[in-house]
Amino acid sequence: xxxxxxxxxxxxxxxxxxxxxxxxxxxxxxxxxxxxxxxxxxxxxxxxxxxxxxxxxxxxxxxxxxxxxxxxxxxxxxxxxxxxxxxxxxxxxxxxxxxxxxxxxxxxxxxxxxxxxxxxxxxxxxxxxxxxxxxxxxxxxxxxxxxxxxxxxxxxxxxxxxxxxxxxxxxxxxxxxxxxxxxxxxxxxxxxxxxxxxxxxxxxxxxxxxxxxxxxxxxxxxxxxxxxxxxxxxxxxxxxxxxxxxxxxxxxxxxxxxxxxxxxxxxxxxxxxxxxxxxxxxxxxxxxxxxxxxxxxxxxxxxxxxxxxxxxxxxxxxxxxxxxxxxxxxxxx
Amino acid sequence: xxxxxxxxxxxxxxxxxxxxxxxxxxxxxxxxxxxxxxxxxxxxxxxxxxxxxxxxxxxxxxxxxxxxxxxxxxxxxxxxxxxxxxxxxxxxxxxxxxxxxxxxxxxxxxxxxxxxxxxxxxxxxxxxxxxxxxxxxxxxxxxxxxxxxxxxxxxxxxxxxxxxxxxxxxxxxxxxxxxxxxxxxxxxxxxxxxxxxxxxxxxxxxxxxxxxxxxxxxxxxxxxxxxxxxxxxxxxxxxxxxxxxxxxxxxxxxxxxxxxxxxxxx
Numbered sequence: 001x002x003x004x005x006x007x008x009x010x011x012x013x014x015x016x017x018x019x020x021x022x023x024x025x026x027x028x029x030x031x032x033x034x035x036x037x038x039x040x041x042x043x044x045x046x047x048x049x050x051x052x053x054x055x056x057x058x059x060x061x062x063x064x065x066x067x068x069x070x071x072x073x074x075x076x077x078x079x080x081x082x083x084x085x086x087x088x089x090x091x092x093x094x095x096x097x098x099x100x101x102x103x104x105x106x107x108x109x110x111x112x113x114x115x116x117x118x119x120x121x122x123x124x125x126x127x128x129x130x131x132x133x134x135x136x137x138x139x140x141x142x143x144x145x146x147x148x149x150x151x152x153x154x155x156x157x158x159x160x161x162x163x164x165x166x167x168x169x170x171x172x173x174x175x176x177x178x179x180x181x182x183x184x185x186x187x188x189x190x191x192x193x194x195x196x197x198x199x200x201x202x203x204x205x206x207x208x209x210x211x212x213x214x215x216x217x218x219x220x221x222x223x224x225x226x227x228x229x230x231x232x233x234x235x236x237x238x239x240x241x242x243x244x245x246x247x248x249x250x251x252x253x254x255x256x257x258x259x260x261x262x263x264x265x266x267x268x269x270x271x272x273x274x275x276x277x278x279x280x281x282x283x284x285x286x287x288x289x290x291x292x293x294x295x296x297x298x299x300x301x302x303x304x305x306x307x308x309x310x311x312x313x314x315x316x317x318x319x320x321x322x323x324x325x326x327x328x329x330x331x332x333x
Numbered sequence: 334x335x336x337x338x339x340x341x342x343x344x345x346x347x348x349x350x351x352x353x354x355x356x357x358x359x360x361x362x363x364x365x366x367x368x369x370x371x372x373x374x375x376x377x378x379x380x381x382x383x384x385x386x387x388x389x390x391x392x393x394x395x396x397x398x399x400x401x402x403x404x405x406x407x408x409x410x411x412x413x414x415x416x417x418x419x420x421x422x423x424x425x426x427x428x429x430x431x432x433x434x435x436x437x438x439x440x441x442x443x444x445x446x447x448x449x450x451x452x453x454x455x456x457x458x459x460x461x462x463x464x465x466x467x468x469x470x471x472x473x474x475x476x477x478x479x480x481x482x483x484x485x486x487x488x489x490x491x492x493x494x495x496x497x498x499x500x501x502x503x504x505x506x507x508x509x510x511x512x513x514x515x516x517x518x519x520x521x522x523x524x525x526x527x528x529x530x531x532x533x534x535x536x537x538x539x540x541x542x543x544x545x546x547x548x549x550x551x552x553x554x555x556x557x558x559x560x561x562x563x564x565x566x567x568x569x570x571x572x573x574x575x576x577x578x579x580x581x582x583x584x585x586x587x588x589x590x591x592x593x594x595x596x597x598x599x
Contacts, residue, residue, distance in 0.1 A: 039518045183448070190436040193425035200419070202411030202440040202488055202557065 011177060012260060015170045022159045034241030035230065037271040038165040039223055043244060044251030044263035045172040046220030051249060052258035053176075053185065054212040055192030057112075060119030061248040063126050064094040064100065066219035066239030068224030073142040073234055074135060074266040083153035087225045088231030094221020095214050106206045120245070141235030144228060153229050165226055169264065172219050176260050179215075188212050189258075220248060250292055254299050256308025265307050270295065338363040338382065338492055338523045344393035345547075346379055353379045355547035356393070361492070366514070366524045368538035368555070370531075372568050375529045376547040378420055381494050384525075385417040386410045397492065411440065416490035418481040422496045422529070424469035430456065431465040433480055437487030452487060458515050459483045475506045479513075486517065493517065495526040499533050507533060535559070543567065 021034060043065055051057045071090035075081040081089075105118050130136040137143075148154050152330075155161055179185040190198040191205045201206055230236050238244075247270075255266025273295060275290045281287055303310045337360035346354040354376040368378050382388040384395055386407040394403040402410060416437075416463040425433050434452035435445075442448040456462045458586040459479045464472065469480060478498050485493055495514075499507050502528055507530055514537060518524055528534050534555060535542060541558045545567035558564055562574035569577075 001444055056366040154577075181445050183445070185438050186432070186439050186445070186448070189428065189432075193427055194423050196387070196407075197366050197419065197423035197425065197484070198436065199387075199407040200411060200417050200423075201484060202408050203436070204408045 007181075008174075008177065009035060011170070011173045014261060014264060015166065015173070016107055018166055018169075019163075023160060026159075028158055031162050033271065033275060035162050036266075037267045038162075038169050039226060039230075040247050040251050040271060041264040041267035042165065042169050042172055042226070043223035043248045044255075044267055045169070045176060046216045046218070046223070047248040047256060048252040048259075048263045049176060049179065049219065050209075050212050050216035052252050052256075052262065053179070053192065054188045054209055054216075056209060056213070057116050057249070058119040058213075058216075058245075059116040059249070060101075060121070060123030060245050061220050062240045063119065063123040064098050064220040064247040065128065065224035065227070065244045065248070066092040066123070066126060066234075066236075066241075067097045068221030069234045069239045070130065070136055070142070070224075072225045072228040073144050076144055077142055078135065082151070083229060084151075087153060087222075087229070090225040090228075091218050091221050094224065095218035098217020098221075099210060099214040102210040102217075106209045106213070120242075121286065122241070123245060125238055127236050130240055131236035136236065139235070141233060141238075142204055144232040144234065154232070156302050161230055164225040167229075168222055168226060172222075172252075173264070175215075175219070180260065184208065184211065192258075246289075246292065249294060252306070254295060255305055256306030259306070259308040262306055262308045269307060336363055337361055338398060339525065340396040341380070341384065342394050342396060344380065344383055344390045344395065346376070346383060346388060348389045351548055354383070354390070357544060357547065357549050358393075358421045359542040359549055360538070361523055361525045362501075363523050364518065364521055365540065366518055366526060366538045367521050367543060368534045368541045369525060369527045370529070370534060370541060370558075371544035374546075375544040375567075377544050378496055380528060380544070381417060381525075385415060385494055409472065411488055411490075414491035415494065416485035416488050416492070417494040418478075418485050418496055418498055420500070422481050424472070424477055424480055426470040427468070427573070428478060429466050429468055430461060430472070430483075433469050434461075434483045434487045437484045440488045452483075455483050455487045458486065458516065460509070468571040478502065478510075482513070486522075490522060493522050493524045493530075495524060497527055497529060499530040501527060502530075511536060531559075 016036070018038070022031065043061065046064065047058060047061050068090040071093040072083070072086045075086040075089060076083055101119065101122050105115055110118055118236050122132065132138055146154070148156050150160070179188070187198065187203045187208045190201070190203055191208050194206045224239065250270055251266035252263040254270055255264065256262030270292065273291055277287055299306060339361040341357060341359050342355055343356045343358050344557050345352065345356055357380055358374070359367070359369070369380070371377055379388065383390045386405050386409065389404045394401055396402070397413065397415065402413070425436065431449060434455050435448040438448040438451035438455065442451055453462065453465060455466055459482050461476065461479050461483055464476060469477070472480060478501070482495070482498055496548070499510055502510065511533060514524065538555055541553065541555050542549050543564050544559060550567055551561045551564050553561070565574040565577065566572070
């Protein structure tokens with residue numbers, strides 16, 4: 001079990017550091033920034049499971065984010081359900097949407113850019129439907145009634161919200177860590193690396209990919225549920241808009257696809273860049289997208305394995321130089 | 334003669350206008366090595382792909398262990414005990430050797446620790462145990478061939494389809510590989526191998542089927558096959574057998590110049 005605890009260490013350290021932030025500062029600006037960054041980390045972690053580990057690049061994770069958000073909102077507003085069970089049902093609904101889209105896409109054998117386009121299409125269809133269907137509030141959107149009690153999953157201060165999203169992120173980190181060391185994870189990575197070879201070894205590639213998409217959608221939907229509770233308002237453009245699909249893939253790609261901590265790292269970096277841009281250039285519309293685009297190009301060109309990949313390369317380089325200095329040293333982590 | 338574990342019954346495969354496999358039939362007795370040889374483009378790999386479920390035959394059927402398995406998907410066949418290697422090696426390039434083999438081992442071992450242990454054991458059987466933590470992409474050609482073999486073995490197959498595992502190896506590497514293959518059969522695994530390295534076919538296989546232009550043109554023990562004029566012609570072209578047997582005869586009619594190896598029809 002020591003190996004297990006050792007491999008959990010980076011997750012524990014990251015979560016402990018983040019958990020300590022409210023003890024150091026009570027600044028709403030800082031907390032709000034971190035809540036948004038962690039929300040993107042969570043959404044990105046969902047994308048990472050399917051894209052990073054499974055090699056299936058989705059361009060439509062908004063479909064799951066939006067479903068989570070709408071289910072939480074609608075169940076409370078229209079059916080008077082309590083926020084907590086609504087939250088859980090939102091995650092389940094997102095997972096179901098993921099399973100259905102996954103089954104349709106993967107059973108028809110869609111791969112690569114075709115898969116990406118189909119996910120984008122599904123998200124856009126949902127956005128258009130949500131912008132006209134009465135149950136979603138159509139163009140007006142849905143407003144969750146203000147009720148600042150923990151029973152309603154609403155809080156006066158940002159600190160409890162911060163801890164809620166931190167717990168969700170921590171759970172997603174542990175979940176990915178468990179998947180990484182499971183049979184399902186080994187099969188998922190095998191499918192990413194070579195689908196034919198995986199099939200020859202008894203891996204049902206279609207089933208594995210559908211499973212990954214379902215789990216991925218559940219994680220991203222949790223982000224949508226949180227969004228609805230945090231802002232108490234959603235409309236079609238927010239819930240199913242392409243912005244969240246982009247954030248979902250940007251964070252893990254910048255941070256390091258197929259790594260446990262990649263999406264968290266990436267979300268913090270991307271959001272910091274976004275804030276820095278705002279400080280320098282004000283609120284020029286679309287400027288953040290320009291920055292995101294440039295960052296994406298730079299990462300793909302110079303650090304295809306993201307920040308996490310860069311860090312491991314640097315560590316290895318340092319170890320190698322140290323080994324060159326002291327040839328007796330042996331072993332690798 | 335033991336019962337055949339695998340029976341290919343008049344299998345045909347058509348790709349548009351090309352008949353890649355034409356009514357091919359052969360049997361692989363349990364616990365033996367059966368070889369499938371033939372010139373390039375004879376349809377050997379296509380036939381393998383059909384047996385392993387990667388292609389659906391246009392006609393005919395494949396019987397394995399007494400059951401018709403024609404058209405079942407590859408992962409189902411793997412679960413029934415049919416493993417294959419790929420002629421063009423297909424490693425999981427981003428993973429280490431150990432992780433590569435563990436993917437196969439996971440078929441029968443749900444826990445990661447058990448799968449990794451099983452992978453290490455299989456690696457020992459094919460002499461890869463010194464390279465377990467290397468990335469698969471860093472292996473030599475011989476290493477990659479061994480990895481193909483190791484991964485296939487990791488699913489604990491009853492029938493192993495080897496598609497040119499010796500191709501691209503130098504003579505000493507081939508020599509090292511022969512005992513590995515013999516040891517696999519000694520453990521009770523049935524092997525069907527496509528092979529161009531004749532030295533290996535002669536020393537390993539008990540029964541050889543010769544495929545040319547999609548048809549089985551000859552079958553028998555390796556020695557008989559090597560002497561079969563039809564086989565020589567399939568490889569070297571129409572009239573080659575005659576040329577070779579009567580090559581030194583002064584009065585032998587000069588074979589037609591320029592008739593390539595395209596002939597071979599009988």
